[in-house]
Structures are given as C-alpha cells and as structure tokens.
Amino acid sequence: MxxxxxxxxxxxxxxxxxxxxxxxxxxxxxxxxxxxxxxxxxxxxxxxxxxxxxxxxxxxxxxxxxxxxxxxxxxxxxxxxxxxxxxxxxxxxxxxxxxxxxxxxxxxxxxxxxxxxxxxxxxxxxxxxxxxxxxxxxxxxxxxxxxxxxxxxxxxxxxxxxLGKRMNKILDINPDDCTCLVEPGVSFYALYEEIQKKGYKIWVDTPDLGGGSVIGNTLEHGVGYTPYGDHWGAHSGLEVVLPTGDLLRTGMGALPGSDAWQTFPYGFGPISDGIFSQSNFGIVTKMGMALMPDPGGDETFLYTFQNENDLLLLVDIVRPLRIANILENVAQIRHATIEIAVSGKRRSEYYEGTGPIPNEVLQSHLEKTPIGKCTWVYYGTSYGPPHVRKYKMDIVHQEFMKIPGAKRIDPTSLPKSHYYWSRAKIAAGQPDFEELSYMNWVPNGGHLGFSPVSPTRGPDVLKLWKIAKQRHDQYGIDLFMTFVVGMRELHMINLVVYDRGSPERRKAVEKCMRLMIDDAAKAGYGEYRTHLLFQDQVARTYNWNDNALMKFNEKLKDALDPNGILAPGRCGIWPERYRDRGWEIGPEGRDTSEGQGVRPSASNGRL
Missing domain, CATH: 3.30.43.10 (Uridine Diphospho-n-acetylenolpyruvylglucosamine Reductase, domain 2)
Structure with missing residues (x-):
C-alpha cells in the first residue's frame, strides 16, 4: 500500500x-x-x-x-x-x-x-x-x-x-444437523456465502465484523448476536497439532469412524477442548460448529434511555428477561457516543476541543439524529413467526417503559444509512461491515479492547461504567462502550479509540488500560480477552490461592511443550525457558517487549 x-x-x-x-x-x-x-x-x-x-x-x-x-x-x-x-x-x-x-x-x-x-x-x-x-x-x-x-x-x-492463506476450506456443511466443519482460513463471510450458495435454511452467528476466522474467533471466546452468540459453546470437535507435532482429535473425533463429531462435543473421559482455547498448548487445524436453523422470522428493535443512571435499572430489567429467553439474542447496550461515531464522520465535525467530548455537545448532535437525545441505546432482536414475536416484544416493551424517558424507535423512521439496519442484519446471521466506520473518529485510527465480565446486575455494571469513565476522563479519551449481554453474564466491551500516529496518545491509552485492568480486578471483575501486551497483567489478576490457576497452566505448558516453542507468553503463559527472565510485563508497563534471553531447553531442542 x-x-x-x-x-x-x-x-x-x-x-x-x-x-x-x-x-x-x-x-x-x-x-x-x-x-x-x-x-x-x-x-x-x-x-x-x-x-x-x-x-x-x-x-x-x-x-x-x-x-x-x-x-x-x-x-x-x-x-x-x-x-x-x-x-x-x-x-x-x-x-x-x-x-x-x-x-x-x-x-x-x-x-x-x-x-x-x-x-x-x-x-x-x-x-x-x-x-x-x-x-x-x-x-x-x-x-x-x-x-x-x-x-x-x-x-x-x-x-x-x-494457517489462513492455504488452509481455508469449508470441509462440510450439514443442513440436517445444522453443523459445519471448517479450517482456520474460513471467515464468517465465506461460511455465510457458501450457505447462501447452497440454499440451506441455516444461519451463521457472526460478530460485528465478519472478516475474521470462525475458528480464531471461537478460540478467543468471541461472541455474535443471534441466540447462538456463545461461539465456544456452539463448537463441537477440534483437530489439534500439539507442540511436539503429534496430532489429536477431541470429543467424538477420537473414535474412528464416528459421524457424531459435530453433534456431540463431549465424547468420553475428560473434556480437553478447553485447554486449546486462549492458550499456547496446540494449533487447531479443524473445528466443528453448530449453526442456527432459520427461526421463521426475525425483528430487530431499538430503545433509547436518557440518563447515565438508567443503566442500573435497565440491566436489572434485562437480566430476568434474558435468562427466561424472552430477550433471545446476545443484545447490545451501547453508549450514545458510538451512535454518532459509527456514522463514519470525524470527531472534528462534532468537537475540536481536548479531552472527552462534553455531554452537552454530544446531546446537541444526537438531537439532530433520528433517535434524538439519549445516553444508552439498546439493540435487540426477536425471533419466530409474527405472533410469537409480538408476544415476547410486548413483554419487553412493558418492562423497558418502566424506565422514565425510555423511548422505542420506529424503524420505519430511520434512513437506510442508519446503523440500525446493519445491526438487524447481524442479528439475523448476515455478516456486515458497518462497525468499522468508527475507526475514522480520529486520524490514524486504532483501538484496543478493554473487556471485563460481570454478572448481569445493575450495581456491578454501574461500578464498571464508573471505572471506565473515570479513567477515560483522566486521560482525555472518548468513551466507546457497549455492554454485551450473554445469558447470565455481561461483557463490557470498551473500545479505546486513539491516534496510533501519536506516541503521546499511545502512551496515554496504555496507562488508561493498565489502570482500568487493576481497578476492575480490585472490584472483582476480570477481562475475558485482552491485547497481547496486557496479557501478563490480566493473567495475574486471576491469582486466587497463590496463583493456583497459573501454576496449573505452567505445568500443562511444560508437559505439552517441553521446548517452549509454541507462542511463548500467549495469554500470560510462559514456558520454563522464558519464565522469570523478565519477559512478563506488569501493571507498570515498559517500552520493550523482550526479556533477558532464554534458558537452554530441558531436552536440548531435540524431540
């Protein structure tokens, strides 16, 4: 380029x-x-x-x-x-x-x-x-x-x-079982297009952007926005090359001749799949995945809520509805800043001052949009025939309107350029591209994900919101925040958008991230996923019982990878050759990624 x-x-x-x-x-x-x-x-x-x-x-x-x-x-x-x-x-x-x-x-x-x-x-x-x-x-x-x-x-x-460039085959799509088997280079776009080409009445659950790998996203515990939004929960069967070069299949794949590999994830004995997600214990070369049958209809709805503190009541209303599957999909509660940023316009078109965009400025611009003034925007989708959808959506409406100032937005009032229509496609299993638009907010746009998890409870979410807001204000960063509601848990996906061409902004973003990680951990909230330069810090917040989990992971690492060759340091797991030699990056951060060399291999590099 x-x-x-x-x-x-x-x-x-x-x-x-x-x-x-x-x-x-x-x-x-x-x-x-x-x-x-x-x-x-x-x-x-x-x-x-x-x-x-x-x-x-x-x-x-x-x-x-x-x-x-x-x-x-x-x-x-x-x-x-x-x-x-x-x-x-x-x-x-x-x-x-x-x-x-x-x-x-x-x-x-x-x-x-x-x-x-x-x-x-x-x-x-x-x-x-x-x-x-x-x-x-x-x-x-x-x-x-x-x-x-x-x-x-x-x-x-x-x-x-x-793995993606040459290992990108869709090995199987079974319309009867609603399953597929894919290689690492299969994107959500590719899987969707192949299903459409074959005319199958099944859906792909897709994240906000569909260009990533189905396997890669699943191994990272990524989510999508249909009722099948828990991608790891929807997988069934892995093929894995171990760090020694040996080949393994999990679940029913370990039984020669079985045709149940994509239909029953457990097989017999210990379930080993989990150690290959967010780890450096093996290279996944094939994965099975459950697909969603066409539910016979869908309807995306949009509500706005006026005040910051409405978040507390909204989340407590959402929780029982979500657990009961009245709210069926992995829905989003988005901060209104994203609502204007996803238009693709530059920040300077709204505000040229320093520090986070003031709320009064944000509201003055929102007032000119089809959704009007608000602080929180809820996107959800209901599935099934019209009479089924109406029954569930009437319940949702009754509950949401208990919040003063809540407003349901009529989709027919929204122009086709509005983000609502992209959200509706994604919630109906159709990968889209609109979410990338907010990268134009600042010059040389980059972003980091701050992604802690909490129960779907108002007081917990309010604590996380205040942690993020305080640190964003401290470092002059606009707040791009979405609460992604799972079944019983809630992910706060905080996209820290910054000018990657500015060393000063990069340093400010790093400090903000490291402080938020520690703030959240002290309050009992851990990240489910993080940038590779923060993985040491996040891994060490999961330190119950004298770091028992990390000690266990290190034992697995040394047993499976005696030479420490596979992705050392990934998710904070260092092999013995690198361990305690200054490779770990703690909450204080630093300017170099490297440690002080490596120890000789326990097996002298000869397997």
Missing part, C-alpha cells in the same frame, strides 16, 4: 481472495477504506530501523540457515522473511507481520518470518522444525483480532504460522 496515489486500491473480494469481502459489501469496504486513507497522516509503509528480528537464544546465521532448511522442505514460496518495511494495511488487508495498532514501537512485536502451511502434515513439519532449532512459533488463523494485537507475536522474532 502506498500514499503516492489519491485513491486506495480496491479491497479484495471473496471468493477471488479467501480473506476478501463479499461483492454485496464491497461498496462499504471501498467507502471505509477511502475514509481511513484520507484521514491518515502517517506513512502506510514504515522503514525498518532494527532490521530482521532474530528470536532470543539463536544467532543470526543459525536462524537464516534454519529458515533455508524449512524453505527446502515446505517450499520456498511458502516461507517469507520479514525483512521489508512494515506495511500496516487496514482491516481487509491486515498485516501478518506485526501489530498495525501498535502501542509500543511497531518493531517490538514483530515477526522474523511468515510460513504458510497448506495442510496438517505441513503444520506438523513446521512444528518439528521449530523444536529442532528452538525457534518460537506464533500461529494465527487470519490475524484479524486487531483490537487485541492482530497477528503480532508476543515474543519478538517469532515465526508466524499463517
């Missing part, structure tokens, strides 16, 4: 590119790419200052010889050194070499090379090669969790194992 032309190249499309966007959404992708392109003040290509990143514990010549050996066995075209200028790209053309939304210097969390296996034997070959040479690997599915580090490795100089 280059800044030498006025217009950005057209985004890739699916199926021409496995990671592309469907033709039906191309106009949105072109629009948003142009917005970002025209609001960019930093170069899209960053020259390298430090040269090729060599992983700790291995010399440059030794590393290059190892890469040459891998090229001979995997194929030269499938092994690429990362020694060129860093290209940040954007959502549909994201880098697989570093974190485009950098907090530290971009060369801190950077890979040494990228390899592209084409099948399971290739993955096993790469893993055995890494054990032989003691080179850390960092596997990605598609690398699009951009608010959490993207494709960047935690250990500088790791070799990225990009």
């Amino acid at each position: 280059s800044t030498s032309t006025n217009e950005p190249p057209t985004p890739p499309t699916y199926p021409a590119s496995y990671s592309g966007i469907p033709e039906r959404l191309l106009h949105k992708a072109v629009r948003d790419k142009s917005r970002i392109w025209n609001h960019q003040s930093i170069d899209f290509l960053t020259p390298r200052k430090r040269g090729l990143a060599i992983p700790a514990g291995i010399g440059r010549s030794e590393f290059l010889k190892a890469i040459e050996d891998l090229s001979h066995t995997l194929g030269k075209e499938h092994v690429v050194l990362n020694d060129q200028p860093l290209e940040d790209g954007w959502y549909m053309e994201h880098p697989n070499t570093h974190d485009a939304f950098m907090i530290m210097d971009g060369e801190e969390t950077v890979s040494s090379a990228v390899v592209y296996p084409g099948n399971v034997p290739d993955v096993q070959l790469v893993v055995k090669w890494a054990n032989k040479h003691l080179i850390p690997l960092y596997p990605i599915s598609m690398g699009r969790n951009l608010g959490y580090g993207g494709a960047a490795p935690r250990v500088r100089g790791s070799v990225i194992v990009d």
Whole structure:
C-alpha cells in the first residue's frame, strides 16, 4: 500500500481472495477504506530501523540457515522473511507481520518470518522444525483480532504460522444437523456465502465484523448476536497439532469412524477442548460448529434511555428477561457516543476541543439524529413467526417503559444509512461491515479492547461504567462502550479509540488500560480477552490461592511443550525457558517487549 496515489486500491473480494469481502459489501469496504486513507497522516509503509528480528537464544546465521532448511522442505514460496518495511494495511488487508495498532514501537512485536502451511502434515513439519532449532512459533488463523494485537507475536522474532492463506476450506456443511466443519482460513463471510450458495435454511452467528476466522474467533471466546452468540459453546470437535507435532482429535473425533463429531462435543473421559482455547498448548487445524436453523422470522428493535443512571435499572430489567429467553439474542447496550461515531464522520465535525467530548455537545448532535437525545441505546432482536414475536416484544416493551424517558424507535423512521439496519442484519446471521466506520473518529485510527465480565446486575455494571469513565476522563479519551449481554453474564466491551500516529496518545491509552485492568480486578471483575501486551497483567489478576490457576497452566505448558516453542507468553503463559527472565510485563508497563534471553531447553531442542 502506498500514499503516492489519491485513491486506495480496491479491497479484495471473496471468493477471488479467501480473506476478501463479499461483492454485496464491497461498496462499504471501498467507502471505509477511502475514509481511513484520507484521514491518515502517517506513512502506510514504515522503514525498518532494527532490521530482521532474530528470536532470543539463536544467532543470526543459525536462524537464516534454519529458515533455508524449512524453505527446502515446505517450499520456498511458502516461507517469507520479514525483512521489508512494515506495511500496516487496514482491516481487509491486515498485516501478518506485526501489530498495525501498535502501542509500543511497531518493531517490538514483530515477526522474523511468515510460513504458510497448506495442510496438517505441513503444520506438523513446521512444528518439528521449530523444536529442532528452538525457534518460537506464533500461529494465527487470519490475524484479524486487531483490537487485541492482530497477528503480532508476543515474543519478538517469532515465526508466524499463517494457517489462513492455504488452509481455508469449508470441509462440510450439514443442513440436517445444522453443523459445519471448517479450517482456520474460513471467515464468517465465506461460511455465510457458501450457505447462501447452497440454499440451506441455516444461519451463521457472526460478530460485528465478519472478516475474521470462525475458528480464531471461537478460540478467543468471541461472541455474535443471534441466540447462538456463545461461539465456544456452539463448537463441537477440534483437530489439534500439539507442540511436539503429534496430532489429536477431541470429543467424538477420537473414535474412528464416528459421524457424531459435530453433534456431540463431549465424547468420553475428560473434556480437553478447553485447554486449546486462549492458550499456547496446540494449533487447531479443524473445528466443528453448530449453526442456527432459520427461526421463521426475525425483528430487530431499538430503545433509547436518557440518563447515565438508567443503566442500573435497565440491566436489572434485562437480566430476568434474558435468562427466561424472552430477550433471545446476545443484545447490545451501547453508549450514545458510538451512535454518532459509527456514522463514519470525524470527531472534528462534532468537537475540536481536548479531552472527552462534553455531554452537552454530544446531546446537541444526537438531537439532530433520528433517535434524538439519549445516553444508552439498546439493540435487540426477536425471533419466530409474527405472533410469537409480538408476544415476547410486548413483554419487553412493558418492562423497558418502566424506565422514565425510555423511548422505542420506529424503524420505519430511520434512513437506510442508519446503523440500525446493519445491526438487524447481524442479528439475523448476515455478516456486515458497518462497525468499522468508527475507526475514522480520529486520524490514524486504532483501538484496543478493554473487556471485563460481570454478572448481569445493575450495581456491578454501574461500578464498571464508573471505572471506565473515570479513567477515560483522566486521560482525555472518548468513551466507546457497549455492554454485551450473554445469558447470565455481561461483557463490557470498551473500545479505546486513539491516534496510533501519536506516541503521546499511545502512551496515554496504555496507562488508561493498565489502570482500568487493576481497578476492575480490585472490584472483582476480570477481562475475558485482552491485547497481547496486557496479557501478563490480566493473567495475574486471576491469582486466587497463590496463583493456583497459573501454576496449573505452567505445568500443562511444560508437559505439552517441553521446548517452549509454541507462542511463548500467549495469554500470560510462559514456558520454563522464558519464565522469570523478565519477559512478563506488569501493571507498570515498559517500552520493550523482550526479556533477558532464554534458558537452554530441558531436552536440548531435540524431540
């Protein structure tokens, strides 16, 4: 990508590119790419200052010889050194070499090379090669969790194992069982398009943006917005390459000849699937997933609430309705700042001052929108035939209107450009692209996700809201907050949007994040997911009984990965070679991602 032309190249499309966007959404992708392109003040290509990143514990010549050996066995075209200028790209053309939304210097969390296996034997070959040479690997599915580090490795100089580029097959879609079996490079867009092509009456549960990997999102405990919104809860069956190169299938997949792999997740004996989610214990090469049968109709509804403190009563109203499945889907309670930012307009069009946008300014602009003045916006969807939907929605309306000033917005009053229509598509299992629009809020837009979990109870949510608001005010950051309501739990997804071209704003965002993590933990709330540079800090807030959970994870890591080659440091889990050598980054933060080298392998690198 280059800044030498006025217009950005057209985004890739699916199926021409496995990671592309469907033709039906191309106009949105072109629009948003142009917005970002025209609001960019930093170069899209960053020259390298430090040269090729060599992983700790291995010399440059030794590393290059190892890469040459891998090229001979995997194929030269499938092994690429990362020694060129860093290209940040954007959502549909994201880098697989570093974190485009950098907090530290971009060369801190950077890979040494990228390899592209084409099948399971290739993955096993790469893993055995890494054990032989003691080179850390960092596997990605598609690398699009951009608010959490993207494709960047935690250990500088790791070799990225990009599973998505060549392992992107939809292996099975069963319309009778409503299940599928996919490889890591299958996006929500691709799965949806294939189902539509075949004419099946089944839905894909999709997150806000559909370009990410179905497997990657599920392993990260991601959520979507239909009644099947708990993606990990909807999976059934994993195929995993272990850190030694051995191959494993979980659940019914361990029984030769079984055709129940995607229908019954438990199999017999201990359920091992969980240790491969948010971990560095294996590389998932296949996954089964439950799909949702067409419910025979759907209707998205929108309510607004006027005051900040309405949140307390609203959440307590939502909880019993959600547990009883009157509120059926993973719904959203969004702060009104997002309502204007998702229009794609720049912050400067609303407010040019410093610090968070004042509430009176926000309300003056909201007054001009179709939904009017408000603080909280609730998006939900009801499913089934019309008479079933009406019965449930009448109950919801009666309960929501107990809050003074609550207002139901008539969808027919909303223009087709309003975000409501995108929300309605997503809640009906159709991946969309609108959510990316808020990245144009500031120049060089980047974001981090602060994502603690609480019970769906008003007092808990109010505490989290106040923690986030206090720290955002302290560091002059606009509050982009959504409460995502699960069945009994609630995720506060706080998107910290910032100018990644400003070292000062990056540092302010890092301080804000680290303080919010500690504030939330002291109040009893833990993050369910975080950026790779905060994973040590978050993991160590889960420290009950003298860090019993981390000690258990470290035992598993050392047993399964004796050479410590697979994604060291991921989710705060460090192998013995790296442990207690200064790699961990605590609440105080620092400017470097690296520690003080590594210990020799317990098995001298020979498996």
